[in-house]
Amino acid sequence: MRILLINKYHFLKGGAERAYFDAAKVLTDAGHEVAFFSTRDTKNFPTEWDAYFIRGAEYGESGQSIVEKLRLVGNILWNREAARNLDRLIDDFRPDVAHLHNIYHQLSPSVIRTLHRRHVPMVMTLHDYKLVSPNYSLFVRGKIWNHASGFRCIVDRCVKDSFAKSLVCVAERWLHALMRCYSLVDAFIAPSRFLAEKFSEFGFRHPISLISQPLVPFPERMDDSGIRKDRILCYGRISPEKGIEVLIEAIGLLWNKHDVRIVGSGEETYVESLRRKVLDLGLSASIAFTGPKYGHDLDAEIREANAVVIPSVWYENMPYVLLESLARGRVVIASDIGGMTERIENGVNGFLFRLGDSADLAQAIRTLDVADLRETRERARESVSDLVAERHGAELTALYSKLVETKNT
Numbered sequence: 001m002r003i004l005l006i007n008k009y010h011f012l013k014g015g016a017e018r019a020y021f022d023a024a025k026v027l028t029d030a031g032h033e034v035a036f037f038s039t040r041d042t043k044n045f046p047t048e049w050d051a052y053f054i055r056g057a058e059y060g061e062s063g064q065s066i067v068e069k070l071r072l073v074g075n076i077l078w079n080r081e082a083a084r085n086l087d088r089l090i091d092d093f094r095p096d097v098a099h100l101h102n103i104y105h106q107l108s109p110s111v112i113r114t115l116h117r118r119h120v121p122m123v124m125t126l127h128d129y130k131l132v133s134p135n136y137s138l139f140v141r142g143k144i145w146n147h148a149s150g151f152r153c154i155v156d157r158c159v160k161d162s163f164a165k166s167l168v169c170v171a172e173r174w175l176h177a178l179m180r181c182y183s184l185v186d187a188f189i190a191p192s193r194f195l196a197e198k199f200s201e202f203g204f205r206h207p208i209s210l211i212s213q214p215l216v217p218f219p220e221r222m223d224d225s226g227i228r229k230d231r232i233l234c235y236g237r238i239s240p241e242k243g244i245e246v247l248i249e250a251i252g253l254l255w256n257k258h259d260v261r262i263v264g265s266g267e268e269t270y271v272e273s274l275r276r277k278v279l280d281l282g283l284s285a286s287i288a289f290t291g292p293k294y295g296h297d298l299d300a301e302i303r304e305a306n307a308v309v310i311p312s313v314w315y316e317n318m319p320y321v322l323l324e325s326l327a328r329g330r331v332v333i334a335s336d337i338g339g340m341t342e343r344i345e346n347g348v349n350g351f352l353f354r355l356g357d358s359a360d361l362a363q364a365i366r367t368l369d370v371a372d373l374r375e376t377r378e379r380a381r382e383s384v385s386d387l388v389a390e391r392h393g394a395e396l397t398a399l400y401s402k403l404v405e406t407k408n409t
Contacts, residue, residue, distance in 0.1 A: 001400060002033045004095035004120070008106035010038035010053070011045055014237070015320055016102045016127040019191075021045075022216040023099065026393040035093045037086055039106050052089040054081045056106065076172050079108040086114045097400045100124040100185070104136075104172070109181035116184040121403035123396075124182075125189045127317065131182055132202035134169040135159060139241045139314040148202045150174055182206075186403050191318040192339025198315065209399065213318065214392035219327045221381055224374070226303040230259045232365065233305035235298065236321045238266030243311035243335065244274055249358035250311075252281045254365060263301055265292040302328055307368050310334040313356050318343070326350070326384045329377040333364045349379035 007020040024034050036049045039056035057072050064072070075081075098120050103111055115122050130136040134153040138145050145158055150170035153159065159166040176182065188208045190196040196208040234247055244262060251260055265271070271289065278287045293301060302308070308325040309332075310316075316338035325332050326343065332350040334340045344350040351367065353360040 001097065001397070001404075002035070002093060002095045003027055003400065004035050004037060004089070004093060004098040005101070006037045006098060006103060006107070006111060007101040008039055008103055009041065010036060010047065010050070011041060011043040015317075016125075018320060019125060019127065019213045020101045022214060022389075023392075023396065025216055026214060026389045027396065029389065030393040030397065032397075035089065035095065037089055037107075037111070049089070049093075052085045054079065054085050054107070073168055075108060076105050076168060077108065077175055079106075079110045082107045083110040083114045086111050087118070090114070090118050090120065095120055096404050097121045097123065099396075099400075102127055102130075104130050109176050109179070112181050112184050113179075119407065121400070121407050122185045123187045123189060123399060123403065124185045125191070126195055126199065126208065127191075129195075129198065129202075129315070132199050132204050134166065134173050137241060137314055142240055142313075144314060186406075187399060189399075193342055194315070194339040195317050211392070211395050211399075212387055213320075213323075214389050215320075215323055215327055215384070215387045216389050218388050219324060221327075221329045222299075222303050224329075224377065227306055228259065228304045229306055229369075230257060231304050231306050232258050232260045232309055233263065233301055233307070234260070234309045234311070235263035235293075235301065236310075236319070238262070238264045238271055238274070240270065241312060241314035243313040243356065245277065246311040246313065246335075246356055246358050246361060247309055248274065248277055248281065248283065248287060250361035250365060251283055251286055253359060253362040256369065258286055258365065260287040261290055261301055261305075262287065263290045263293050263298065302330060305330055306373070307331040307333050307351075307365070309361070309365075310340065311361060312337065312340075314338075316340050323384055323387060326380040327387070329381045331368065331373050331376050331380060333361065333368075343383060345383075349376060349383045 005020055005024055009017050012018060027034050036047050038053050040053045041056045098115050100122060128136040129138050133148045134150060135145055135158040140156060140158050141161060150173060153166050153170050157163050157166050159169045188206055189211045190208045191213045193210055199208060238244060251258060278284055308330050310322055312335050318339040322332060322340055322343060332344060334344055334352055335355045336352040337355045344352055346352040351364045353364045
């Protein structure tokens, strides 16, 4: 089968990109032929398909002229270059099916119209809430923003606290709803039941299949010999919705000392505000910001962790940090929100604490100090044993085949 994978970035920017590349590997290993369509960027991974890629752009960058800003806004609404280049790619690759990940802003639904016109069946994986709300994360100025209304978005400046950016995103949503662009997609996939239910709550009327993202390759279980009893690890992107402040406050409530490692990067002004909070609470000896780590360096951090904390304060879908930590046999303490509650059974294979409640998180950490966690670690790994590449490949192939068969009848 010839499968066209489409995503607005062709480098590892976030979870959507990882799912996009993992799908490519799973499908290629299963004997399928895969092509890519994306935007050009100096960080892109090499591919023979980059001749079809379109100009990349990050919206809101400083130094952009008015003409450039207007061009970019036009591309958000409808990217003609994406439609033209995708037409050429379809001519040359002749895909049996297309699998879309994140396409909004940089690519736009012009790619959906093109695929529909060329009779290519489409699958789309939902990674966030963009299709049901102008604010893709449902998180505004440090709080959950549980709204789909365009008017409410403009009044609340729900996109980066900007009236102009909010207006553009609302216009984008209204235009694409009027054109019924996403109604042309043949099948939608969600990695968590929570996301599918949230879409339904916001009035999304299309069926959504639950297909969990795989771990490629599936991590080896880490032995327990390197664990440090006092070591707490929090890793990944550092941004307001990740709730790092809740973890810092929880450590401040504990009498006994813990060695907390915050591994990752984010906007420098925000990271600096967290550093100041650590200083103000007198926790410099307990909490360290290491910057981002990858590969063996990150593995070393996970190997020494007695627990991995995910203190998110937004509607997490199904974060890789959660799945990878469980697969490595590490105890996870996570907020009781979003898709994370579908993988963690409190007190069985990990621990859940009340959203944003630093005292409840502190109590969960106290549990670590006295509990025998050997069985918890075993059950953690068992709880994600289904996330193997072979199963994911079979689920995707079955869905693709069904769509192709339907199109051909």
